[in-house]
Amino acid sequence: MFALDTISFPNLGIVIENLPKSISVFGRFDIAFYGIIIGLGIAMGYIVASFQAARTGQDKEVYLDFAMYAVVVSIIGARIYYVVFSWDDYKDDFIQVFNLRAGGLAIYGGVIGGIITAIVYTKIKKMKFTLLADTACVGLLTGQIIGRWGNFFNREAFGDYTNNLFAMRLSTYDVNQNAITKKMLEMAEEGNYVGFIQVHPTFLYESVWNLLLLICILLYTKHKKFDGELFLMYMGGYGLGRAFIEGLRTDQLTLGDTGIAVSQVLAFALFVTSLGLIIYKRVTLKKK
Known part of the structure; x- marks a missing residue:
């Protein structure tokens, strides 16, 4: 049996003990690892975007200027999106809306905020939005790859029970109780690890998927049409x-009591729309 603040990957033989969610600074206040990871993601995102700008013959300073606006607006957008679809958690304690240290940022809200910032910025600077978007997206993707590990430290954004190779085991006292399912508890009792749940580490799946996507985009850059x-x-x-x-x-943001996962619907719509636009543009260019 493992103690609190322990995360393990039993099928990989990995046990990480005494992993807190925050660190204490001089014993005066705590800083959540979630916030530290997000900050690191933002910094690395800018570095990768600057690299992309340099290799495509653009001025890197433009992206530093853009990033200073986009980061602020994106964080606000990510928080608003999360709060809107989790309003029941905040309606009785409104001040918690501003408590970012507790987590609660939705990436789609951040993306929307970033796109709005890019549209306004390129219009004011008389730049081409599509070129800036091509460059900035690799920075955003880098931030997502790193930022997902904030969910690891927060013990959140995980899936239902699994016993696959990457199954992750967490203390039931360290996670949001609403994200625990009946199946998790039943399997814990059957496997004799009561007090813990074994789940899909969906944050890891998404981080790896985004890394593969980033590599593909960087390799394809010189060949874009x-x-x-x-x-x-x-x-x-x-x-x-x-x-x-x-x-x-198991902790999806849903449309009221419908049970419909907002992010899943939006994700599928983005895939279909983006694929359709790429095909349309390529056919149009081929005709010309």
């Missing part, structure tokens, strides 16, 4: 992976 194609590849590729991975999760 039109400005905006890389951005559409990102939206469609991410949507395809998220549509399947979201279906495994």
Whole structure:
């Protein structure tokens, strides 16, 4: 039996003990690992976007200027999106809406915020939106790859019971009780690890999927047929992976009491729309 603050991957023989959700600074206040990981993701995202700008002959300073606006708006958008679809958790304690240290950022809200910022920024700077989007999307994708590990430290964004190779085991006291299913508890009793749940590490699946997508986009950059194609590849590729991975999760943001997962529907719509636009644009270019 493992103690609290322990995460294990039993089928891989990995046990990580004494892993807290935050660190104490001089004993005066705590900083959540979730926030540290998000900050690291933002920094690395800018570095990768700058690399992409340099290899495509663009001014890197433009992306530093854009990032300063996009980061702020994206975080606000990610929080608003999460709060809107989790309103029952905040309606009786509104001040918690501003408590980002407890987690609660939805990537789609961040993407929407980033796109709005890009549209406004390129209009003011008289730049081509599709070119900026092609470059910025690799930075955004890098941020997502790293940012998902914030869910690992927070013990959230996991799927239902599994015993596959990457199955992850968590203490029931460390997770959101609403995300625990009957099947998890039944299998824990059957497997003699009561007090723990064994789940799909969906944060890991998504992080790996995004890494593969990033590699594909970077390799394809020199071969793109039109400005905006890389951005559409990102939206469609991410949507395809998220549509399947979201279906495994037990803490989905849903449309009221319908049980319909908002992110899963949006992900599938992004995949279909992006694929359709790529095909349309390529056919149009071929005709010309």
